[in-house]
Amino acid sequence: xxxxxxxxxxxxxxxxxxxxxxxxxxxxxxxxxxxxxxxxxxxxxxxxxxxxxxxxxxxxxxxxxxxxxxxxxxxxxxxxxxxxxxxxxxxxxxxxxxxxxxxxxxxxxxxxxxxxxxxxxxxxxxxxxxxxxxxxxxxxxxxxxxxxxxxxxxxxxxxxxxxxxxxxxxxxxxxxxxxxxxxxxxxxxxxxxxxxxxxxxxxxxxxxxxxxxxxxxxxxxxxxxxxxxxxxxxxxxxxxxxxxxxxxxxxxxxxxxxxxxxxxxxxxxxxxxxxxxxxxxxxxxxxxxxxxxxxxxxxxxxxxxxxxxxxxxxxxxxxxxxxxxxxxxxxxxxxxxxxxxxxxxxxxxxxxxxxxxxxxxxxxx
Amino acid sequence: xxxxxxxxxxxxxxxxxxxxxxxxxxxxxxxxxxxxxxxxxxxxxxxxxxxxxxxxxxxxxxxxxxxxxxxxxxxxxxxxxxxxxxxxxxxxxxxxxxxxxxxxxxxxxxxxxxxxxxxxxxxxxxxxxxxxxxxxxxxxxxxxxxxxxxxxxxxxxxxxxxxxxxxxxxxxxxxxxxxxxxxxxxxxxxxxxxxxxxxxxxxxxxxxxxxxxxxxxxxxxxxxxxxxxxxxxxxxxxxxxxxxxxxxxxxxxxxxxxxxxxxxxxxxxxxxxxxxxxxxxxxxxxxxxxxxxxxxxxxxxxxxxxxxxxxxxxxxxxxxxxxxxxxxxxxxxxxxxxxxxxxxxxxxxxxxxxxxxxxxxxxxx
DNA sequence: TTGTATGCGTTATCAT
DNA sequence: ATGATAACGCATACAA
Numbered sequence: 092x093x094x095x096x097x098x099x100x101x102x103x104x105x106x107x108x109x110x111x112x113x114x115x116x117x118x119x120x121x122x123x124x125x126x127x128x129x130x131x132x133x134x135x136x137x138x139x140x141x142x143x144x145x146x147x148x149x150x151x152x153x154x155x156x157x158x159x160x161x162x163x164x165x166x167x168x169x170x171x172x173x174x175x176x177x178x179x180x181x182x183x184x185x186x187x188x189x190x191x192x193x194x195x196x197x198x199x200x201x202x203x204x205x206x207x208x209x210x211x212x213x214x215x216x217x218x219x220x221x222x223x224x225x226x227x228x229x230x231x232x233x234x235x236x237x238x239x240x241x242x243x244x245x246x247x248x249x250x251x252x253x254x255x256x257x258x259x260x261x262x263x264x265x266x267x268x269x270x271x272x273x274x275x276x277x278x279x280x281x282x283x284x285x286x287x288x289x290x291x292x293x294x295x296x297x298x299x300x301x302x303x304x305x306x307x308x309x310x311x312x313x314x315x316x317x318x319x320x321x322x323x324x325x326x327x328x329x330x331x332x333x334x335x336x337x338x339x340x341x342x343x344x345x346x347x348x349x350x351x352x353x354x355x356x357x358x359x360x361x362x363x364x365x366x367x368x369x370x371x372x373x374x375x376x377x378x379x380x381x382x383x384x385x386x387x388x389x390x391x392x393x394x395x396x397x398x399x400x401x402x403x404x405x406x407x408x409x410x411x412x413x414x415x416x417x418x419x420x421x422x423x424x425x426x427x428x429x430x431x432x433x434x435x436x437x438x439x440x441x442x443x444x445x446x447x448x449x450x451x452x453x454x455x456x
Numbered sequence: 457x458x459x460x461x462x463x464x465x466x467x468x469x470x471x472x473x474x475x476x477x478x479x480x481x482x483x484x485x486x487x488x489x490x491x492x493x494x495x496x497x498x499x500x501x502x503x504x505x506x507x508x509x510x511x512x513x514x515x516x517x518x519x520x521x522x523x524x525x526x527x528x529x530x531x532x533x534x535x536x537x538x539x540x541x542x543x544x545x546x547x548x549x550x551x552x553x554x555x556x557x558x559x560x561x562x563x564x565x566x567x568x569x570x571x572x573x574x575x576x577x578x579x580x581x582x583x584x585x586x587x588x589x590x591x592x593x594x595x596x597x598x599x600x601x602x603x604x605x606x607x608x609x610x611x612x613x614x615x616x617x618x619x620x621x622x623x624x625x626x627x628x629x630x631x632x633x634x635x636x637x638x639x640x641x642x643x644x645x646x647x648x649x650x651x652x653x654x655x656x657x658x659x660x661x662x663x664x665x666x667x668x669x670x671x672x673x674x675x676x677x678x679x680x681x682x683x684x685x686x687x688x689x690x691x692x693x694x695x696x697x698x699x700x701x702x703x704x705x706x707x708x709x710x711x712x713x714x715x716x717x718x719x720x721x722x723x724x725x726x727x728x729x730x731x732x733x734x735x736x737x738x739x740x741x742x743x744x745x746x747x748x749x750x751x752x753x754x755x756x757x758x759x760x761x762x763x764x765x766x767x768x769x770x771x772x773x774x775x776x777x778x779x780x781x782x783x784x785x786x787x788x789x790x791x792x793x794x795x796x797x798x799x800x801x802x803x804x805x806x807x808x809x810x811x812x813x814x815x816x817x818x819x820x821x
Numbered sequence: 822t823t824g825t826a827t828g829c830g831t832t833a834t835c836a837t
Numbered sequence: 838a839t840g841a842t843a844a845c846g847c848a849t850a851c852a853a
Contacts, residue, residue, distance in 0.1 A: 101581055103846060114824045119848055129822055146581035150518040151846030154829045159515070164563075166548050169762070179543040183531050186565035195584065196563040198529075200551035216466055216511035218830095219560065325749025351746060358751035361726070381716060381746070384690025386723035397534070468830060479840045484832060494838060516830030519845045583846095 102143050111139055122147070153218075161195040162407055163220035165210055165234070167227055168201045175227065176351070176379060177396035181248065184400020185224055192408055208237045215243050222407050224248065230293045244410040246403050249293055250425075258410055260403050260426045262394045264294050267430035268301025269308075271346050271374045271392055274432060276309050278440045280344040280372065284317040284335050286328055286356055288348035295320075298348050298376065317342060328355025329362075336363045336371070343371060343441040350377035350391055357385055357437065372438040376430070387436035394430050402426065467508050476504055487512070518583075526560040527772055528585035530575055530599070532592055533566045540592065541716070541744060542761035546613065549765020550589055557773055573602045580608050587772050589613065595658045609775040611768050614658055615790075623775055625768050625791045627759045629659050632795035633666025633711060634673075636739045636757055639797060640709045641674050643805045645737065649682040649700055649707035651693055651717050660685075663713055663741065682707060693720025694727075701728045701736070708736060708806040715742035715756055722750055722802065737803040741795070752801035759795045767791065 108115045113136070121128045121136035128136075139145075153159055164182065167175070186196045197220055201210050211234065214220045223245040225234050230252040238245040239257060247259040275283055285302045288295030299320070306313045316338055319331045328347065332355065335342060347353035353375030360367040367373050368387040375382060378393025406424050413422055473480045478501070486493045486501040493501075504510075518524055529547065532540070551561045562585055566575050576599065579585045588610040590599050595617040603610040604622060612624040640648055650667045653660030664685070671678045681703055684696045693712065697720065700707060712718035718740030725732040732738050733752040740747060743758025771789050778787055 101583065104848095105846075115847075116825075116849075117823055120823090123848080125849095127822060132822080144581060146578060146583075148519075148846050149582045149584045150515055150524070151829090152848075153515045154513075154519050154831090155846075155848040157829065166544075166551060169548065169552075175544065176541065179531075179540065179547075182544075182547075182563060183534065183565055186531060186563050187534075187567065190565050190567050196565075198547060198551050198561040198563050200548055200555050200561075202552065202555050213511060216509060217514045218466065218511075219514045325746045329749045354746060355749040358749055362751045381690045381719060384694045384716075384720040384723055386727045470830075480831080481833080481841075482839055485839090488832080492838060497838080513830050516845090517832075519847090520830075520832040522832095522845065 101148075102145050104145070104147065107136070107139060107143065107145050110143065111136065159218055159221035160193055161197050161220045162189055162222045162224055162404070163197050163199060163211065163214045164224050164226075165199045165201065165207050165214075168207065176377065178226070180396035181226060181400040181403075184397040184402075185404045186400075187397075188401040188404030189408075194404075194408070206233070208233050211237060212241070215241060222246075222411055224403055224407060228293055229291045230296055244407065244414050246406045246410060248399055248403050251293060252296075254425070256423065258406055258424050260399060260406060260428065262294075262399075262428050262430050264297035264430070265301035265304065267376065267392045268298045268346060269305040270301075270430075270432060271376075272302055272305035273309070275344045275346070275372060275374065275438060276305070276311070278344075278372070278438065280441050281311055282317075282340065282342045282344070282441075283311070283313070284342035284345045285313075285319065286322050286331055286335075286345055286347040286352050287318065287320045288352070289323055290320050295348050302346055314340075322348065322352050325351050325355030325358075328352040329359045332356040332359035333363065336360065336365065341371070344438065345371060345373055347373065347375045350375040350379040350382050350389060353389055353391065353437075354379075354381065354385055357387075357389070368437040368439050369442060372441070374438050378433060382435070385437070390435045390438040391433050392430040393433055394428060399428070466513075467510050469510070469512065472501070472504060472508065472510050475508065476501065524583055524586035525558055526562050526585045527554055527587045527589055527769070528562050528564060528576065528579045529589050529591075530564045530566065530572050530579075533572065541742065543591070545761035546591060546765040546768075549762040549767075550769045551765075552762075553766040553769030554773075559769075559773070571598070573598050576602060577606070580606060587611075587776055589768055589772060593658055594656045595661055609772065609779050611771045611775060613764055613768050616658060617661075619790070621788065623771055623789050625764060625771060625793065627659075627764075627793050627795050629662035629795070630666035630669065632741065632757045633663045634670040635666075635795075635797060636711050636741075637667055637670035638674070640711070640737060640739065640803060641670070641676070643709075643737070643803065645709040645806050646676055647682075647705065647707045647709070647806075648676070648678070649710045650678075650684065651687050651696055651700075651710055651712040651721055652683065652685045653713035653717070654688055655685050660713055667711055679705075687713065687717050690716050690720030690723070693717040694724045697721040697724035698728065701725065701730065706736070709803065710736060710738055712738065712740045715740040715744040715747050715754060718754055718756065718802075719744075719746065719750055722752075722754070733802040733804050734807060737806070739803050743798060747800070750802070755800045755803040756798050757795040758798055759793060764793070 104115050104118050107118050118136055121133045189196055199210055201207050226248040228247055228249045228251050232251050235251050250259040250261045287299045290296050322328050322331055345356055347356055353373050356373050357367040360371050375389050375391040378391050382389030382391050469480050469483050472483050483501055486498045554561055564575055566572050591613040593612055593614045593616050597616050600616050615624040615626045652664045655661050687693050687696055710721055712721055718738050721738050722732040725736050740754050740756040743756050747754035747756050
């Protein structure tokens with residue numbers, strides 16, 4: 092498949108030179124703000140460029156300078172990314188921030204029969220990209236392993252279990268779930284369950300860790316039945332919550348790995364003839380818009396995906412700069428953001444065991 | 457901001473030539489399957505290329521061939537795209553299909569203070585892209601107006617109100633809503649309301665048209681109160697549905713412009729102490745995964761966004777081919793897909809007015 | 822302050 | 838069947 096002729100009617104630097112009676116070199120330097128160009132000439136060139144709609148060929152510029160101002164983003168292979176509601180938000184943030192520095196964002200899918208690393212490697216070797224952004228990392232992630240050795244600047248949104256030697260932006264998922272559980276404990280809950288996600292995903296693992304930490308720090312028992320892993324969508328949540336509700340001693344509250352799971356849980360509770368936020372409290376994570384429209388509205392932890400995308404882009408640009416300077420003091424920015432709790436109606440004191448303020452105090456460490 | 461040195465350790469065609477004792481030209485032709493290369497040589501070159509991991513510089517190739525095998529996609533400006541759950545699906549489909557032909561997908565955001573057309577124009581003039589894909593079009597859409605005159609191949613997912621002269625793939629939204637309404641009528645409903653969307657968006661307009669057509673074809677009244685426009689999320693749905701339920705004569709069924717709206721409606725019904733799917737039937741549109749986990753599970757119309765992305769990519773590639781051939785018989789592929797109804801639990805015969813089979817037959821035209 | 826010349830890594834058009 | 842050589846459009850070192 093052959094592409095389309097580039098820039099149909101586009102004017103090149105040669106055309107501009109002709110038009111102005113200047114040499115191509117002068118035009119180039121004028122437009123790139125070289126100090127050795129007369130202000131008057133620069134203005135003349137600028138004006139003509141604007142007037143004629145001159146836009147330097149990105150391709151030629153890349154070839155001449157040997158640089159590629161493009162960030163690659165490999166879409167999670169289809170079988171994995173069971174509806175990430177925030178993918179487009181992150182991409183939006185990435186693209187927006189990159190655009191401010193004239194960088195582009197290249198999206199790549201993984202064809203059947205290939206894996207993500209192959210795709211990334213081809214992108215690098217063909218010179219299509221100069222840096223990578225990676226999201227939704229597993230605890231052990233081949234993409235990160237590859238990038239560690241590839242010599243391409245990259246920033247990870249999230250982190251792997253071993254994460255000391257590369258740059259990442261993550262949310263403190265563990266703390267988020269510690270906070271969520273402590274919030275419920277503060278309300279008076281003792282029988283708290285977890286609807287957890289795929290433990291290969293690090294965010295799910297971290298959230299589970301936070302759950303367990305908070306429970307054990309508070310000296311609360313967690314029966315094995317109360318921890319359900321591997322839930323990835325509302326349907327899974329529906330079943331898991333039904334099972335939880337059928338337990339001889341059912342929980343008075345559930346913390347859910349995502350809002351999608353939490354909303355499924357809410358419906359399971361309703362289906363069982365109980366009232367979410369009354370008989371069973373529910374806390375989610377994500378801040379999905381829909382959580383405001385559920386009945387009851389969903390109490391949830393949240394992070395700003397769009398902002399995360401922007402920050403990752405900034406880190407990426409900085410990583411590229413560092414690399415070019417070949418500075419010896421290796422700066423490896425690692426940023427941990429906190430999720431914040433959005434109080435709504437789905438979490439309240441347990442009916443049989445009203446909030447116990449003093450107890451709450453005790454569990455705060 | 458300066459980019460990263462391209463392809464650190466990458467081997468170039470010159471290196472390969474040296475390694476093999478052949479000229480660069482021969483290597484190039486061998487790898488590009490020119491017929492005038494000895495099979496034996498071709499194999500030798502291929503093997504060496506594989507072994508050394510040679511990958512032609514995409515940049516140099518573009519410059520030499522004057523073609524850009526990259527599709528541009530401008531993200532809807534942030535204020536508009538109130539959570540399009542399918543954006544990432546479409547992008548995924550686009551990228552996947554494009555990759556099969558060696559094409560790339562470039563994502564661009566719209567910086568503050570600029571509009572989408574400016575961004576698109578710059579992408580074209582800088583030679584970064586050779587074609588465009590556009591989604592979520594308004595009835596009158598400046599992006600389409602621009603592309604019509606820009607000379608760049610493009611395909612629209614959806615269509616504007618005037619759409620005879622460009623290539624698009626759309627779902628027959630009108631028919632979808634005719635079907636949805638007829639389905640409800642078949643169940644015995646007569647008092648059917650519409651929770652509609654932003655009428656500037658063509659899909660919302662089309663769905664509304666379908667609703668009205670089906671109602672009037674069936675000879676059913678639709679009080680003005682029964683049609684609510686401009687709902688874009690679950691929150692809006694919550695309020696609108698509450699208003700609908702407070703009406704002296706409340707509807708026995710509502711058709712919703714999206715699943716997000718439908719789910720909001722379900723919760724409003726529940727909040728009002730009624731039962732969705734019993735007191736009020738609800739039909740959505742989108743086939744959101746979460747619709748399977750609501751209580752009751754959501755009856756909805758759906759289309760496959762991923763597949764749509766792939767099809768748009770195919771049409772794009774074909775448009776590029778047509779343009780290169782400069783064929784005189786202008787093929788303008790326009791494809792209309794049908795949404796299919798997914799029966800679940802949220803739509804049933806009205807309680808006070810059980811299904812009337814004969815009536816259903818009558819309304820089928 | 823400006824012009825000239827070379828190179829970036831390919832492809833494509835000539836020769837040979 | 839293969840090897841020179843000239844573009845492609847720009848950036849930059851070096852002259853002037």
